[in-house]
Amino acid sequence: MPTGADQMIETAVAAGVDVCFTNPGTTEMPLVAALDRTPAIRSILGLFEGVVTGAADGYGRVTDSPALTLLHLGAGYGNGVANLHNARRAHSPIVNLVGDHATWLVDHDPPLASDIAGLATPGSAWVRTVATAAAMGTDLAEAVAVARTAPGQIATLVVPVDCQWDDASGAATTPIAAPVAPSASADSVGVAARALAAGEHRVLLVGGRALRARGLRAVERIRRHTGCRVYCENFSARVERGPDLPTVRSLPYFPEMALDALADVTHLVTAGTAAPISFFAMPQLDGRPELTPEGCQLLALTSDTDDVEASLEALADELGAPAAVAPDARPAPVVPDAGALTPASVAQAVAALLPEQAIVVEEANTSGINFVMQASAAAAHWGLQLTGGAIGMGLPLAFGAAIAAPDRRVVALQADGSAMYTLPALWSMAREGTDVTIVLYTNRKYAILQVELMRAGITDPGPIAQSLTDLSNPDIDYCAIAGGMGVEATRATDNDQFVAALERSLATPGPSLVEAIL
Ligand SMILES: Cc1ncc(C[n+]2csc(CCOP(=O)(O)OP(=O)(O)O)c2C)c(N)n1
Numbered sequence: 001m002p003t004g005a006d007q008m009i010e011t012a013v014a015a016g017v018d019v020c021f022t023n024p025g026t027t028e029m030p031l032v033a034a035l036d037r038t039p040a041i042r043s044i045l046g047l048f049e050g051v052v053t054g055a056a057d058g059y060g061r062v063t064d065s066p067a068l069t070l071l072h073l074g075a076g077y078g079n080g081v082a083n084l085h086n087a088r089r090a091h092s093p094i095v096n097l098v099g100d101h102a103t104w105l106v107d108h109d110p111p112l113a114s115d116i117a118g119l120a121t122p123g124s125a126w127v128r129t130v131a132t133a134a135a136m137g138t139d140l141a142e143a144v145a146v147a148r149t150a151p152g153q154i155a156t157l158v159v160p161v162d163c164q165w166d167d168a169s170g171a172a173t174t175p176i177a178a179p180v181a182p183s184a185s186a187d188s189v190g191v192a193a194r195a196l197a198a199g200e201h202r203v204l205l206v207g208g209r210a211l212r213a214r215g216l217r218a219v220e221r222i223r224r225h226t227g228c229r230v231y232c233e234n235f236s237a238r239v240e241r242g243p244d245l246p247t248v249r250s251l252p253y254f255p256e257m258a259l260d261a262l263a264d265v266t267h268l269v270t271a272g273t274a275a276p277i278s279f280f281a282m283p284q285l286d287g288r289p290e291l292t293p294e295g296c297q298l299l300a301l302t303s304d305t306d307d308v309e310a311s312l313e314a315l316a317d318e319l320g321a322p323a324a325v326a327p328d329a330r331p332a333p334v335v336p337d338a339g340a341l342t343p344a345s346v347a348q349a350v351a352a353l354l355p356e357q358a359i360v361v362e363e364a365n366t367s368g369i370n371f372v373m374q375a376s377a378a379a380a381h382w383g384l385q386l387t388g389g390a391i392g393m394g395l396p397l398a399f400g401a402a403i404a405a406p407d408r409r410v411v412a413l414q415a416d417g418s419a420m421y422t423l424p425a426l427w428s429m430a431r432e433g434t435d436v437t438i439v440l441y442t443n444r445k446y447a448i449l450q451v452e453l454m455r456a457g458i459t460d461p462g463p464i465a466q467s468l469t470d471l472s473n474p475d476i477d478y479c480a481i482a483g484g485m486g487v488e489a490t491r492a493t494d495n496d497q498f499v500a501a502l503e504r505s506l507a508t509p510g511p512s513l514v515e516a517i518l
Contacts, residue, residue: 001167001169002167002168002169002171003030003034003133003164003165003166003167003168004030004130004132004133004134004135004136004163004164004165004166004167004168004171005030005031005033005034005136005164005165006034006037006168007133007134007136007137007140007168007171007172007173008031008034008097008136008137008139008140008159008164009031009034009035009037009038009041010038010137010173011136011137011138011140011141011144011172011173011174011175012041012068012095012140012144013038013040013041014141014173014174014175015140015141015144015145015175015176016065016144016175017041017065017066017067017068017095017144018040018041018042019041019042019044019059019067019068019403019404020035020041020042020043020044020067020068020069020070021044021046021051021052021053021055021056021059021067021068021069021070021400022043022044022045022046022052022068022069022070022071023045023046023047023048023049023051023052023070023071023072023076024070024071024072024099025072025073025076025099025112026072026161027072027073027099027100027101027112027160027161028070028071028072028097028099028159028161028164029161029164030161030164030165031070031097031099031159031164032070034164035070041068042403044403044428044432045428045431046396046399046424046425046428047424047427047428048079048422048424049069049071049072049076049077049078049079049080050079050080050082050083050392050396050421050422051395051396051399051422051424051425051428052069052070052071052080052396053069053071053080053081053083053084053087053094053096053396054083054086054087054392054393054395054396054397054399054400054422054425055067055396055397055399055400055403055425055428056068056069056087056092056094056400057083057084057086057087057090057092057094057393057396057397057400058361058384058396058397058398058399058400058401058402058403058404059400059401059403059404060087060090060092060093060094060152060400061090061092061237061238061384061397061401062238062359062382062384062400062401062404062405063404063405064093064152065093065148066093066094066095066144066147066148066155067094067095067400068095068096068097069094069095069096069097070097070099071096071097071098071099072098072099072112073098073099073100073101073112073113073114073116074098074112074113074114074115074116074119075112075114076098077096077098077116077119077120077156078119080096081119081123082390082392082393082421083390083392083393083396083397083422084096084123084124084154085123085388085390086386086387086388086389086390086393086397087154087387087388088123088124088154088388089235089237089387089388090152090237090238090387090388091151091152091153091208091237092152092154092237093147093148093152093153093154094147094154094155095140095143095144095147095155095156095157096120096124096154096155096156096157097157097159098116098120098156098157098158098159099159099160099161099164100116100129100158100159100160100161101113101160101161102160102161102162103131103160103162103163104162106160116129116158117129117156117158120156120158123154123156124153124154124155124156125146125149125153125154125155126142126143126146126153126154126155126156127155127156127157127158128142128143128156128157128158129157129158129160130157130158130159130160130163131163132163132166133162133163133164133165133166133167133168133171134168134171135163135171136159136163136164136168136171137168137171137172137173137174138171138172139157140157141172141173141174141175141176142155142176143155143156143157144175144176144178145175145176145177145178146178147178148178149178149179149305150178150179150181150305150306150307151181151208151209151272151304151305151308181305181306181307181310182305182306182307183306183307183310183311183314184301184302184303184306184310184311184314184315188299188300188301188302188311189301189311189314189315189318190318191299192269192271192299192301192315193315193318193319195267195269195297195299196222196226196228196267196269196315196319197226197319198226198267200227201264201265201266201267202226202228202229202265202266202267202268202269203228203229203230203231203262203265203267203268203269204219204222204223204228204229204230204231204268204269204270204271205230205231205232205233205251205268205269205270205271205273205275205276206219206230206231206232206233206248206270206271206272206273206308206312207232207233207236207270207271207272207273208233208236208237208272208273208308209272209307209308209309210232210271210272210273210308210309210312211232211236211238211239211240211248211272212238212240212309213240213245214309214313215271215272215308215309215312216240216245216246216247216248217245217246217325218309218312218313218315218316219246219248219271219312220246220325220327221316221319221321221322221323221325222312222315222316222319222321223246224321224322224325225316225319225320225321225322226319226321229265230248230249231248231249231250231251231261232248232249232250232251232273233250233251233273233276234250234251234253234279235385235386235387235389236383236385236387237384237385237387238382238383238384239382239383239385240380240382241375241376241378241380241381241382241383242376242378242379242380242381243327243329243330243332243376243377243379243380244327244380245327245376245380246325246327247327247376250372251276251291253279254455255278255279255280255282255285255291256282256284258276258278258291259291259293262276262291262292262293262296263293264293265292265293265296266295266296266297267296267297267299268292268296268297268298268299269299269300269301270298270299270300270301270302271300271301271302271308271311271312271315272302272308275290275292275298275300276290276291276292277289277290277291278291279389282455282456301315330376330377331377332352332377332378333348333351333352333374333377333378334348334352335348335349335352335353335495335499336348336349336495336499337495338494338495338496339494339495340494340495341492341493341494341495341498341516341517341518342518343364343366343367343370343441343518344370345495345498346367346370346371346439346441346498346516346518347367347370347371347373347374348370348374349495349498349499349502350371350374350378350411350413350439350502351371351374351375351377351378352378353499353502353503353506354378354379354381354411355379355409355506356379356380356381357379357380357381357408357409358379358381358382358408358409358410358411359381359382359384359398359401359402359405359408359409359410359411360375360381360382360383360384360410360411360412360413361384361394361397361398361401361410361411361412361413361414362383362384362385362386362394362413363386363391363393363394363397363412363413363414363415363418364413364414364415364439364441365391365415365417365418365441365447365448366415366443366447366448366451367413367415367441367443367447367518368413368415371413384397384401391415391417391418391421392418392420392421392422393418393422394412394413394414394415394418394419394422395412395414395419395422395423395425395426395429395438396422396425397412398410398411398412398414398425398429398436398438399425399428399429399432399434399436402429402432402434402435402436403432403434406434406435408435409435409436409437409506410434410435410436410437411436411437411438411439411506412436412437412438412439413439413441414438414439414440414441415441415443415447416440416441416442416443416444416471416476416478417445417446417471419440419478420471420476423481423485424485426438426481426482426485426486426487426511426513427485427486427487429487429510429511430485430486430487430510430511431486433509433510433511434510434511435509435510435511436511436512437502437505437506437511437512437513437514438482438487438511438512438513438514439502439514439516440478440513440514440515440516441516441518442478442515442516442517442518443518444470444471444472444475444476445469445470445471445472446468446469446470446471449468449469450469453465453469478513478515479491479513479515482513487511487512487513488508488510488511488512488513489512489513489514489515490504490505490512490513490514490515491515491517492514492515492516492517493517498514498516501514502514
């Protein structure tokens with residue numbers, strides 16, 4: 001007798017889902033049993049829900065297809081929220097299955113009961129509570145279609161345990177196709193073409209899938225033909241880079257610098273992202289969130305659901321831009337000379353040694369800009385960035401990316417403070433044998449917050465402000481932590497040690513960590 005859980009998992013397989021990241025509990029046991037009967041789905045344990053959701057984000061960014069997460073009621077979902085927030089900003093397709101008490105128990109408020117749909121609604125494009133076992137397959141099919149709807153969305157299904165265990169013989173398990181993303185309307189293309197044609201003082205701001213190879217080539221055609229300036233959003237789900245690809249610089253992160261960069265702009269066209277606003281407020285902005293000057297015309301080439309790459313190609317064609325553009329040649333990076341380790345020398349070594357088609361997860365925070373500056377000259381790779389600003393994404397994202405692309409090396413550029421949030425990802429990497437090289441930047445502080453204190457005019461922080469941004473006392477032994485979770489780790493204190501350890505890690509199957517003491 002197929003249960004509701006069986007119907008749900010069978011539907012997932014029929015819809016092309018092949019991975020489930022989970023930290024299950026009692027209310028998910030029938031789904032765990034159904035997964036046990038279904039080898040077509042790889043079921044993977046994460047020892048904290050932030051690992052589970054971050055891994056699903058990494059998987060979604062690499063494959064454009066949803067993984068399942070299986071989470072334990074509102075408490076489990078809540079533990080996963082920060083990385084679901086990053087995933088939502090990345091437009092990652094994800095289907096969350098959140099187990100719940102039986103329909104006849106939940107209203108009696110047992111200890112683990114909470115308003116799961118209420119918790120999930122702000123972060124999900126779609127939330128539904130399954131009503132009967134017979135609906136398990138059809139609801140799952142709908143959730144997968146929602147997740148696959150451009151540009152990628154989070155769908156959350158609350159799954160009462162009796163719907164999982166009840167008989168669902170004969171219930172439907174047919175997948176539902178997601179709608180095809182349309183190109184921007186001819187009107188939008190025409191308006192954007194007229195705005196950008198005048199070149200000087202015109203800006204094209206791109207994000208999302210515009211930063212993939214096809215989008216970047218179209219953007220470069222537009223830039224060369226019109227002379228417009230091009231920027232990209234600060235943090236992107238996936239930036240494709242390589243010697244054969246054009247590059248786009250990002251709008252400065254600090255608002256005063258972004259305002260400067262855009263001060264003379266009369267027209268700003270967006271594609272795959274929204275008009276630029278300040279990442280954080282500061283008193284000097286005087287209550288004005290926009291980074292564009294007063295009077296600047298804001299034009300959107302694409303809507304949220306449009307096919308950004310096709311729209312940019314249509315715009316380039318409309319402008320009459322020549323078809324092929326060869327990017328400027330860039331000298332290949334070389335490993336740094338012997339000497340002291342710095343964020344810049346670490347970045348140089350990574351850029352020089354990066355394997356072809358690597359996936360680089362970028363949560364190096366204050367140390368990260370150094371790699372971005374070198375990245376366009378490195379071997380072809382993808383960069384996955386901190387889209388939602390919620391730290392603790394890097395290790396789980398790297399793990400999920402490695403599950404999605406077992407034939408590629410994943411390199412996690414990881415700041416130490418952010419690493420501490422989701423360390424159990426290391427254990428999952430070791431258990432699943434994923435090829436991940438973790439480069440840990442150990443500066444033993446929340447450096448960005450010390451910068452922010454200075455920017456707020458606090459040049460002489462008191463002992464409490466200092467202690468709240470300092471990670472020493474005691475110093476954390478990251479190599480011991482990694483070793484304790486089955487990940488080999490090496491500490492490097494100068495460039496030669498770092499280069500040797502990085503080369504070894506990149507050549508060794510499975511996960512390993514190279515700690516750069518800064
Ligand atoms: C979930 C979450 N909690 C807290 C913060 C605030 N925050 C931003 S950066 C940061 C510390 C970053 O330190 P680290 O990762 O070591 O990088 P560094 O600044 O030293 O380069 C914190 C706590 C955040 N962005 N997200």
